Amino acid sequence: MNEFKRNQRLSVITRILVERPNHIYSLDYFSSMFDAAKSTISEDISIIKDALLKTGIGDIVTILGAGGGVKYVSSICREKKADFLNRLCNIISQPDRIIPGGYIYMNDIIYRADFADKIGAILAEYFIDTELNYIVTVETKGIPLALSVARQLDKPLVIVRRESRVTEGSSISINYISGSSKRIQTMSLSRRSIENGSKVVFIDDFMKAGGTAKGILDLMREFGSEVINNGVLIATSEPKQKLVDNYIALLTLYNINEFTNKIDIKPNI
């Protein structure tokens, strides 16, 4: 490969690191890519790190030892995070979003890739230092957020189904009681999806009583695995006591008034 100038290396290294957050690239990888000394690459990395930190839009973390290297970690400063979550609350509380039955139409928000990316990056920050093997979600609405968190943490995503599928082989199913509607529901997951003894984080778009999260906890137990934490975009303020002990919610929904068309939702910052 032709010789690269520092300017060019900076662009290429940034592009590679940013496109796969939390993935460790060895200095040798870049050093052989550019035919440059490792000390030169180290200098490149520290320029990138300083620039990202200065603008508050990410960091480059160095991992020492065998298997070590550098990785990009997305980050968002407190102020920008507050701006984004407030903006999200404004969008969510538009009166025409209220659906008969007291629901909020959110598909255009949670399926929008740039929103899913940002929400995923904010949720991922809570779990970046947690040792975990999988991000788990249940079909359907939580999938984009869960994929985004999985992408930020460079962990595989597992999607639990509402019923077992012939295309996914033998599976384990459990029944659980949805915390709010009190209906018995089923969840099913292919046996091959999760290795015994894994640690997972459950991600979903919405939590009311936490029945689904509790169901996931029971299902993971069947796989000899453990839910370390739960992360949702929105949790309702009531019931205060959820069926799982720990969870992160970015927004709290206090009230939906179908008569006045008012939605009361606030960021947890």
Added chain:
Amino acid sequence: MNEFKRNQRLSVITRILVERPNHIYSLDYFSSMFDAAKSTISEDISIIKDALLKTGIGDIVTILGAGGGVKYVSSICREKKADFLNRLCNIISQPDRIIPGGYIYMNDIIYRADFADKIGAILAEYFIDTELNYIVTVETKGIPLALSVARQLDKPLVIVRRESRVTEGSSISINYISGSSKRIQTMSLSRRSIENGSKVVFIDDFMKAGGTAKGILDLMREFGSEVINNGVLIATSEPKQKLVDNYIALLTLYNINEFTNKIDIKPNI
């Protein structure tokens, strides 16, 4: 903000552009961010562009006129694309992936964010110059790929449901006949999901006869909208004649032999 050196600007601009592919950022945006002349930012951009092109891992495209600016477009050279798709075929054709009934277990592949990213980027290249409003998929297995394509093209994702949901408001449902199993199935989509007169691309993980794609085409017609093209990871070689006229498939599945445990699948390159 303190003064930024070129080196630092290059890292930050690359980070911003890469994290949101195909999104147009005005030069003014960067110029005011760094308090630098537009001509300086232009020079930065052309350094980044040259470096990405030289390594074959992307491009910076300039859009002229009002609303113009620059955007990052992911790209993968022919050789790396062939390598990746061949590697994918090797993984997919592992004998232990065969599931009774003649299916292939693929969840660990299509739910892995870095694979979904790469597959999405390769599929997105086919549609980058197409004028379109939405990426459409149907739950569940195609969602990660579809989100990845939507992300690469900076377009909203629409997820069609298998049944209508009370949480999504009034919806339009259609019945369709799955092309291979000949079973009557239902698809449903919230009325608010798509604006009349839209152009969409349908993305899925797998196409056999194309019954689902044909169902989406019919459903989109109910929304006064048009499916411009279809993109799938895998299409089967038989039936040769699909129920939709045009589609892009990255891999072709020729045969699954449950007795010899052989899967015959090849990239379309």
